[in-house]
Amino acid sequence: MSKPKEKKSLFQNDGFQALLASLICIVLGMLIGFIVLLFINPSGAGGAITAVIKNFLNYSRASLQIKNFGNTLVKMAPLLMCSLSVLFCYKVGLFNIGVAGQYVVGACISIYAALAWGLPWWLCLLLAIIVGAIYGAIVGVLKAYCNVNEVISGIMLNWIGLYTTNMILSSVKESTSPYTLHIRDYSPQSVLPNIGFSKLFAGNEYMSIAIPLAIIIAVAIKIILDKTKFGYELKATGCNKNAAKYAGMAEKQNIIITLAIGGALAACGGAFLYLTDYELWEVTTSSVPGMGFNGIAAAFLGGLNPVGTIFASYFIQHITSGGAYVDKTLYSSQISDLISALIIYLCGFVGFMKLAMKKYSAAKAAKSGQIDNVNAEPEPKAPEEEEAPTDLDTKSEEGGKE
Amino acid sequence: MLLLLQYTLIFSSVLMLVALGGCYSEHSGVINLGLEGIMVIGALGGALVMRFLPSGTPGILVVLLTIGGAVLFGVAYSALLAVACINFKADQTIVGTALNILGTALATVLVKAINMHINPDDVSSTIQYVTPKQSFIAYIGSFQFNWFMVIAILALVVAYVVLYKTKFGLRMMACGEHPQAAASVGINVYKMRWSGVLISGIFGSLGGICYILAGVSEWKFENGVAGFGFLALAVMIFGQWKPTRIALAALLFGMFRALSNVYIGIDFLAALNIPSTVYNMFPYIISLIVLAFTSKNSKAPKAEGIPYDPGQR
Numbered sequence: 001m002s003k004p005k006e007k008k009s010l011f012q013n014d015g016f017q018a019l020l021a022s023l024i025c026i027v028l029g030m031l032i033g034f035i036v037l038l039f040i041n042p043s044g045a046g047g048a049i050t051a052v053i054k055n056f057l058n059y060s061r062a063s064l065q066i067k068n069f070g071n072t073l074v075k076m077a078p079l080l081m082c083s084l085s086v087l088f089c090y091k092v093g094l095f096n097i098g099v100a101g102q103y104v105v106g107a108c109i110s111i112y113a114a115l116a117w118g119l120p121w122w123l124c125l126l127l128a129i130i131v132g133a134i135y136g137a138i139v140g141v142l143k144a145y146c147n148v149n150e151v152i153s154g155i156m157l158n159w160i161g162l163y164t165t166n167m168i169l170s171s172v173k174e175s176t177s178p179y180t181l182h183i184r185d186y187s188p189q190s191v192l193p194n195i196g197f198s199k200l201f202a203g204n205e206y207m208s209i210a211i212p213l214a215i216i217i218a219v220a221i222k223i224i225l226d227k228t229k230f231g232y233e234l235k236a237t238g239c240n241k242n243a244a245k246y247a248g249m250a251e252k253q254n255i256i257i258t259l260a261i262g263g264a265l266a267a268c269g270g271a272f273l274y275l276t277d278y279e280l281w282e283v284t285t286s287s288v289p290g291m292g293f294n295g296i297a298a299a300f301l302g303g304l305n306p307v308g309t310i311f312a313s314y315f316i317q318h319i320t321s322g323g324a325y326v327d328k329t330l331y332s333s334q335i336s337d338l339i340s341a342l343i344i345y346l347c348g349f350v351g352f353m354k355l356a357m358k359k360y361s362a363a364k365a366a367k368s369g370q371i372d373n374v375n376a377e378p379e380p381k382a383p384e385e386e387e388a389p390t391d392l393d394t395k396s397e398e399g400g401k402e
Numbered sequence: 403m404l405l406l407l408q409y410t411l412i413f414s415s416v417l418m419l420v421a422l423g424g425c426y427s428e429h430s431g432v433i434n435l436g437l438e439g440i441m442v443i444g445a446l447g448g449a450l451v452m453r454f455l456p457s458g459t460p461g462i463l464v465v466l467l468t469i470g471g472a473v474l475f476g477v478a479y480s481a482l483l484a485v486a487c488i489n490f491k492a493d494q495t496i497v498g499t500a501l502n503i504l505g506t507a508l509a510t511v512l513v514k515a516i517n518m519h520i521n522p523d524d525v526s527s528t529i530q531y532v533t534p535k536q537s538f539i540a541y542i543g544s545f546q547f548n549w550f551m552v553i554a555i556l557a558l559v560v561a562y563v564v565l566y567k568t569k570f571g572l573r574m575m576a577c578g579e580h581p582q583a584a585a586s587v588g589i590n591v592y593k594m595r596w597s598g599v600l601i602s603g604i605f606g607s608l609g610g611i612c613y614i615l616a617g618v619s620e621w622k623f624e625n626g627v628a629g630f631g632f633l634a635l636a637v638m639i640f641g642q643w644k645p646t647r648i649a650l651a652a653l654l655f656g657m658f659r660a661l662s663n664v665y666i667g668i669d670f671l672a673a674l675n676i677p678s679t680v681y682n683m684f685p686y687i688i689s690l691i692v693l694a695f696t697s698k699n700s701k702a703p704k705a706e707g708i709p710y711d712p713g714q715r
Contacts, residue, residue, distance in 0.1 A: 036508075040515040095495045146694040151435065151495060152639060153693065155632040156686040163683040286625055293503050300496060329522065332514040334507050334624075341504035345482070348492030348500065 018303030021353045022312065025301060029343035033335060044330040052336055055322035063202040070201035072314075072321045074278050077210040078103065080313040081269025082295025084214075084221050085262040087304055089150075091225055092258040093238030098139050098154025099266045100292025101161035106132045106267025107274045108165035111281055114183045114190030115172040121190050121275055128271035129264045135161065136263015140256035150259070158288045166283045179280040192275045210272035215310060217265070222306035234258055266292065290337065294320065297340050300347035316340050405664045406657075408546050409617070414656030415554035416613045420634035421641065421648045422561045423605025428643060429565065430598025431578040431591075433707045435498025436483050437606045438631025439505025440476050442623070444607020445614045446509045447475025449621060450516075452534035461537035465549060468534065468611060476607020477600050479505070484599040488592055491709035506626040513623045530620040538615055550612040557605060561645040574598055578703035581710045591710050609634065617663065629686075633659070636689035642701045658685045 030049065037045035051058055056068035082099050089096035096102075106128040113124040139157060142148040173180050183190050192208035201207050225231040237244040237254040245251045269291070273279060294316050302312030323336025420437055427434035434440075451471035455464060483501055486492040510527045517524040540547045565571040576584040577594040585591050613630055614621040637655050641648030662681030665671040 036511065040511070097495075097499060142690075142694055142697075147697045147700065148690075148693045149639075149697070152632075152636060153690060155629070156636065156690045156693075159629050159632075159686045160683050160690070163679040167677060167679045287628065290503070293499065296496070296499055328525065329518070332511055332525070332527075334510045334514070337503065337507035338511055341500055341507050345486070345497060345500035345504060348486045348497040349490050351492065352490045 015303075017354050017357050018305065018308065018350075020357070021350045022301050022303055022308070022347075024353060025343050025346040025350070026315070028346050029339050032342050033339040036338065037331060037335065041330045044327055048326040048331050048335065051325040051327070052319050052322035052339070055318050055325065058322075058325045066202040067204045068321075070198075070204035070207050071278070072317055073201075073211050074204075074206045074208075074276055075273065075321065076314050076317040077214040078269035078273040078291055079294055079298060079317050080214045080218060080310060081272060082266050082292050083298035083302065083309045083313050084218055084306060085265035085269070086296050086299040087302070087306060087309055088221055088225070088265065089258055089262040090299065090304060091238060092234045092254070093241075094143070094150050094255065094258060094262075096136075096139075096154060096259065096262045096266075097151050097292075097296070098136065098157050098259075099262065099295050100288045100290075101154070101158035102132050102136050102263040102266035103270040103292045103295075104158070104161045104165050104289060105135045105263075106270025107281060108161075108168055108270075109267070110190075110271035111180055111183070111274050112168055112172060114187045114275065115181055118187045119190060121192050124190050124275055125192075125268065125271045128267045132267020132270070133260040133264040135267065137256050137260040139263075140259030143259070144252035144255045158292070162285065162288050165281070166285060169281050170283045173283050178282050178284040180283070182277055182280070183275065184277040190275060191277055192272070206276045206278040208272075208276050210276060214269075214272065217268075218306045218310050221265075225306070266295070269295075294340055297344040297347070300350070301343055303350075316343075403668070404545055405667055406660055409660035409663050410653070410657045411551050412548050412612070412616045412656075413659045414652045415548070415550045416609045416616065416630060417634050417637045417655055417659075418554045418649055418652035419550075419557055419605050419612060420609035420631060421638040421652060422557050422645060423602035423609065424635055424638045425561065425565075425602075425641075425643055425645065425648060426574070426605070427598045427602035428638070428706050429571075429575045429578045429703055430595045431581055431703060431705045431708070431710065432483070432487050432595055432599050433494045433498065434480075434483060434599065434602045434606075435495055435635070436480070436501030436505070436631075437498075437602065437609075437634055438627060438629070439498075439501035439503070440480050440603055440606035441610030441613065441627045441631050442505035442509050443479040444472040444476035444603075444610035445621065445627065446512065446610075446623065447607065448472035448611035449529040449531060449614060449623075452531035453529050455534060457533060459534075464534050464537040468538075469608065472607040472611040473604050476610065477603040480599050480603025480606065484596050487709065488595045488599070491711070494707055494709075502626075502631070506623070509623040509626075527623045528620050529623070531615075532619040535615055535619045548612075548615065550608075550615070553608065553612075557608070558645055558649050565645060570597075575703070577710075578705055581705055582712070582714055585712060591712075595710065606631070633685055633689070636686075636693065639700075639702075640689065640692050640696060642696070643703065644701070655685050655689065658688055 034045060034049050037048050056065050056072060059065050059068060082103055085099045085102065086096050109131045110124045110128040113119045113127050135157065139150050139153050142153045143150045169180050192210055194208045197207035198205050225235065233249050234254055236247070237249060237251050241251050244254070274281065298309055298313035298316045301316065302309030319336045319339055323333040326333060326335055420441060424434050424437055448468045448471050451468045452464070455467065479501070483497055486497045487494045513527045513529060514525060517526060538549050565575060573584065573589050574594045574597065576589065577591045581591045610627060613627055633655060637651045638648055641651040661684065662678060665681055
């Protein structure tokens with residue numbers, strides 16, 4: 001790999017900085033989680049943290065491994081949608097904490113449309129997206145016209161959505177348990193098609209088009225934000241609402257559209273999970289599902305880049321699923337929630353880390369600049385740079401892509 | 403009806419304590435979205451004290467030690483917010499959200515570990531405190547009086563005096579309005595913001611322990627505090643960051659919350675036959691509507707949410 005013409009150290013590359021910062025968050029988060037485990041029971045801590053990291057690799061049979069890898073992917077799709085929702089709104093300067101409620105509403109509508117009306121899957125999905133968009137737009141309207149902070153209204157709507165969902169889905173639940181009916185049994189046409197994926201994953205029947213669709217949507221979000229006028233206008237509104245208005249953009253409308261898109265993405269995520277019939281909604285659910293909040297984690301861990309988010313949401317789901325494999329006689333599976341919460345907390349420090357890296361590279365550039373004047377060599381290397389092995393360079397390329 | 407009054411007062415006390423806590427933090431310039439998490443951790447601290455106090459401890463000691471445990475946990479936990487947002491200039495919304503998730507996860511993991519340690523078959527996240535709870539309660543006729551009602555009123559008086567009548571409070575509020583101006587007259591903004599956040603930790607944890615003592619005598623920590631921290635934030639905003647108005651808002655919200663617990667006992671409400679989930683939703687819907695009407699000319703501290711940068715003007 002060729003070094004860039006003007007001497008730029010790795011630390012000046014934004015992508016590399018973001019990647020490194022995310023890796024630091026992951027490692028520190030894991031480390032603190034490990035310390036908590038040590039504190040609870042020193043003898044099993046090592047085993048527990050490897051169980052979390054191994055996730056489906058805890059099985060020894062290859063077919064079971066693949067099947068459970070599929071299960072992680074099934075839950076990654078909704079998580080990716082939630083994190084895209086958070087990311088999209090954050091790029092427009094809005095913190096969409098209402099993602100959790102929008103996700104719940106999406107789940108609610110898709111399950112109800114499937115079980116009560118027996119609609120085909122694409123109509124269920126479409127309905128979920130439309131209602132999710134409307135639900136998200138409520139936050140937008142309140143923000144644009146009534147100046148209500150989107151965080152507060154989002155939180156209120158999370159709880160309203162949860163209770164409404166419990167109420168609506170009570171009519172399509174099994175009579176003896178608090179769970180909704182199996183979509184696969186009662187309305188097979190509503191299950192997302194799997195176009196041969198289940199064969200690929202050792203007969204995992206929950207694999208569906210949701211996973212490739214989610215990844216395609218992630219790429220589409222990246223293109224919309226970076227390459228279109230629409231995305232540019234939204235980002236401009238996020239940077240400075242008043243400047244955007246001055247430049248002739250409909251700033252109020254932009255806020256509402258952004259949150260409607262955010263709501264649609266999250267609701268689509270809800271439909272992606274529940275239309276596979278992988279999980280059933282429990283109508284006595286008393287707290288807002290963690291999926292939306294994990295979406296916040298994935299968005300920030302992915303360095304607020306749609307492509308980075310794909311990897312980050314896989315990682316978060318990987319450790320969340322991995323939590324199921326810890327030794328239940330010693331620890332509880334919530335240890336993975338703990339680790340992802342720690343990672344979000346540490347993501348708060350990303351700005352500081354990037355600043356530190358910038359300072360470090362600036363100091364280094366100043367130093368190597370002096371050497372450059374003395375020395376006519378085209379590629380003078382500061383001592384630290386020589387230390388950096390080539391695999392760091394490949395990482396920087398990955399970082400650049402993200 | 404007496405039951406409604408009792409629940410209204412106890413839920414209002416919770417909301418008042420937590421909202422007043424948030425009020426200190428926001429007046430110093432830090433948005434404390436992590437109040438929910440602080441409540442959980444504070445409740446955990448108090449519940450652990452009650453769980454492990456030897457039976458036969460005098461009532462007053464139970465009360466004091468429980469409150470002490472709760473406050474200790476809550477303040478330590480709020481320091482996580484302070485260090486990230488004040489010293490490392492982290493995004494206050496992200497850190498607050500993280501603390502909320504972390505609070506429930508941490509409490510669940512710890513309580514399960516403790517339960518399993520005592521009895522390997524017990525994998526629940528529940529702590530019981532039937533006997534110690536009695537120390538917090540006195541009966542006036544059939545009305546169940548809880549000492550936290552007094553504590554909430556004291557907190558209100560203290561908040562009013564501290565914020566408006568003392569040098570400390572006025573200086574703290576200056577840091578929330580224009581920290582650079584405050585710094586120019588020699589106020590240490592970092593110290594003031596730290597105090598604001600830590601005080602919110604004290605009141606948040608008091609609210610947390612009060613909440614789990616409100617109606618029940620055991621708590622399942624997996625459930626967190628069911629959005630009460632967020633409701634308190636709404637109370638604070640509805641109260642326009644002013645202690646007296648917060649108290650009134652807390653009474654109103656507390657009443658709506660109490661209705662969902664006791665509506666069956668009130669004849670005309672029971673006759674309406676509305677499902678209980680509707681009552682659960684009520685406080686949130688009301689606060690959303692109220693916020694829509696009151697947010698236009700918000701009296702929020704000007705500099706809240708913005709990390710302090712001494713070089714800015």
